[in-house]
Amino acid sequence: MGRFSSSGRAVVRTVTAFLLLAATAVAGPTATADSGSHSAPSADPAAIREWNVIATDTITASLGARPSGQAAIWHGFVSAAVYNAVVGIEGRYAPYKWHARGPSTASPEAAAVTAAHHVLLTYFPASRAPLDAAYAGSLAKIPEGQAKRQGVAFGERAAEHLIELREGDGRFAPVEFTASPAPGVWRPTPPAYLPFIDTWLGRLRPLLLTSPDQFRPGGPPALSSARYAEDVNEVKTMGAKSGSSRTAPQTETALFFGGNLVVQFQEAFRDYTARHHLGIAETARLFVAGNASATDAVVATWDAKLHYGFWRPITAIHLADTDGNPATEADPQWQPLLVTPPHPDYVSGHAAVAGAVTQTLSGILGTTRLDLNVSSEITGTTRHYEYADQFNKDMINARVWSGIHSRTADTAGCRAGNRVGAWTFTHYFQPLHSPRLHATPPIQPTCPLGSAS
Numbered sequence: 378m379g380r381f382s383s384s385g386r387a388v389v390r391t392v393t394a395f396l397l398l399a400a401t402a403v404a405g406p407t408a409t410a411d412s413g414s415h416s417a418p419s420a421d422p423a424a425i426r427e428w429n430v431i432a433t434d435t436i437t438a439s440l441g442a443r444p445s446g447q448a449a450i451w452h453g454f455v456s457a458a459v460y461n462a463v464v465g466i467e468g469r470y471a472p473y474k475w476h477a478r479g480p481s482t483a484s485p486e487a488a489a490v491t492a493a494h495h496v497l498l499t500y501f502p503a504s505r506a507p508l509d510a511a512y513a514g515s516l517a518k519i520p521e522g523q524a525k526r527q528g529v530a531f532g533e534r535a536a537e538h539l540i541e542l543r544e545g546d547g548r549f550a551p552v553e554f555t556a557s558p559a560p561g562v563w564r565p566t567p568p569a570y571l572p573f574i575d576t577w578l579g580r581l582r583p584l585l586l587t588s589p590d591q592f593r594p595g596g597p598p599a600l601s602s603a604r605y606a607e608d609v610n611e612v613k614t615m616g617a618k619s620g621s622s623r624t625a626p627q628t629e630t631a632l633f634f635g636g637n638l639v640v641q642f643q644e645a646f647r648d649y650t651a652r653h654h655l656g657i658a659e660t661a662r663l664f665v666a667g668n669a670s671a672t673d674a675v676v677a678t679w680d681a682k683l684h685y686g687f688w689r690p691i692t693a694i695h696l697a698d699t700d701g702n703p704a705t706e707a708d709p710q711w712q713p714l715l716v717t718p719p720h721p722d723y724v725s726g727h728a729a730v731a732g733a734v735t736q737t738l739s740g741i742l743g744t745t746r747l748d749l750n751v752s753s754e755i756t757g758t759t760r761h762y763e764y765a766d767q768f769n770k771d772m773i774n775a776r777v778w779s780g781i782h783s784r785t786a787d788t789a790g791c792r793a794g795n796r797v798g799a800w801t802f803t804h805y806f807q808p809l810h811s812p813r814l815h816a817t818p819p820i821q822p823t824c825p826l827g828s829a830s
Contacts, residue, residue, distance in 0.1 A: 418484040418524035420467075422660040424515060425459060426647045428493035429664060431511050433643050435497050435504045444718035445575040446675030446726050448639040450548075451500060453584050453665075453672030454539060458496045460665035460806070462488035462535035466528070467658045471807050473665065475538055479531035485657050487528025488535065490515040495536030543582075552576040556686045560699045561600050563686045563721040567712075571719035579679030584669045585801050589680035592796040594789045597687045597723040606704035608783035609697065612690040616780025618712040623778055628714070630771055631778040633753040633760065635715050638727050642667060642734055645749045653748075662806050666737045670801040674733035674794045678726040681793070687723035690783055713780025724790035725782045731772040732794025733801070735765035735823040740802025745821055765823035773825070791824040798823070 436451045457473050464470045466479040466488055479488065494512040498505060519525045554573045558564045565571055579589055586592070598604040614622050616631075623631070634641075646667055650660040690713065693700065697707040720726075739745045745765040752759040762768040769791050776782035799820050 416520070418466075418482060418528065419486040419519045420484065420657045421486050422650060422655060422657040424486045424490050424518075425463075425493075425657065425660045425664060426651065427515065428455075428459070428490055428511075429643055429647055431508070432493060432497055433640055435501050435508065437637075437640065438504065439501055443574070445720075446578055446639075446678065446730070447575060448637060449668065449671040449675045449730060450578070450581070452639060452643065452668040454500065454543065455493055455496050456661075456665040456668040457584065458492040458536045458539040459489045460661040461538065462492035462532045463658055463661040465535060466531060469658045469809060470662055471805070471809055473669075473805060474542060475535075477534060477538070479534075480527050482524055482527060483531050484519060484524040484528035487516065487519050487525045488532035489657065489661065491529045491532025492536045492539075495533055496539060499536070499540055546582040547577060547580045550577045550580060552580050552683070554683060554686060560696070560701065561597075561688055561693075563682075563688045564692060565719065566689050566691050566717040568716065569719070573682075573721070574719045576679070576683060578675055579681075579683040581676050581679075583673045583676045585805055586673045586677070586797065589676045590684070592677055592793050592800075593681055593684065594724060594793050596685055597783075597789075598785055600700045601702055603704065604785065605700075606702050608785050609690065609693050609702075609705050612713075612777055612780055612783055613694050613708065613711060615778050616690065616713050618714050618780065621714070621778075623714075627774070627778050629756060629758075631714055631775045633756050633758065634727060634772055634775040635779055636753060636755045638730055639671060641751055641753065642671065642730075645751045648750045649748065663738070663741060666741050666801060666806050667734045669805070670733040670737040670794075670798050671730045673801070674729040674797045675726060677793055677797055678724055678729045678790060679720070681724045681789075682721040685721065685723045687721050687786070689717050689722045690780060691717050693783075715779040715781055717781045722783055723786045724793060725776050725787045726790065727776055728769070728772055728782075728787040728790035729794035729797070731769050732791035732824055733797040734794075735768055736795045736798025736820065737801045739765050739823055740798065740820050741806070745823055766825050769823055770825045788824065792822070795822050795824050 432452060432455045436448050440447055461472050461475050463485045464472055465477055466481065466483045466485045490512065494508055498508050554576055556562050581589065583589060646664055650663055655663065694711045695707065695709050697705040735747065738747055746763060747765050749762045749768065750759055751762060773784065773787040773791060776787050777784050802820065
């Protein structure tokens, strides 16, 4: 899964031109060279949702069940290119690190699908066949004419700009976790004892932040502290696979958030933008704001994981007789409800992404009343979250009740995510000519009050 060279990108442009001709043929003999030129350029926001589904399927097929934050990175890239393609034509919001403007007569819809296709094909070349087929289908829905041609051309420019921005950003760079096993230090966990996965995420150049450690939180509690003992004993009691004190609803909450949170958010974004009838620019903005903040929340999370390297609850409980804390007791047979992912406890990636996305959306929407419908592939259920803090409260509890994170790791992650989200909203994606552009209006934190030390 690498990116194309300049010659590879030329191939992408050639394929795009071919697909545009193919889509012209699909449109039928009644389509003239300038048909639709006297009507408003095609700008159906459903195209963004459609290509978000395609992006989700493409990314998921490549990564599989990989227990990493990688999915957020790729969604961030795609959403940024699509956003620039749309607002570069519509001109309503500040583009992402770009000053180019497309012709006002261009089709934002053609630009959006072209940008999404181009970025996905660049980073996931093995998916060429389904991506090209989907792209031809999308182009065939757009009336032929100058607006479509201009939209395709500008979408290509937006994608190329994003790809060039991400050159040399640290993807897949060899980053080693070298800490030797000791009390409090992370080490591979059962049952698979996998090594620290995707360490490069902690050194990746962020999309929005100035550096991966910009919002690095203070460290985890000392092993000798009362807070540490409370964390360990809570997970031991509430997060056990068997013999837990969890209620049935608490177990359902743990399982509900036990899958890919990034995928859950994509479904929620699609549902929200459709139910609220957002236009194409507003739809592109919501997707990029949510996904770019999630990207940087993952980077910030992995930075903290690399820096602190704190052991997971399963290790802390198995080796409690080595922590020097008289309030903890070892249980070598203890197992968590969910399998522990192969990376350190502090901080929680799920909680950080949730905190970032909810904070960003609160800024974009101007309220913490988010009205999100969130589905879970694991439980097969859908939950309605009216307010951001309700979502984050469930997320924090879920990771404790699943036995894979300490409460401190969750709350610190959520708060770090809130800071990423506030930065996102106050520095990017603002309306053009708005007095709030680059301002820092107060935004109510979306993490539950009193949830962290």
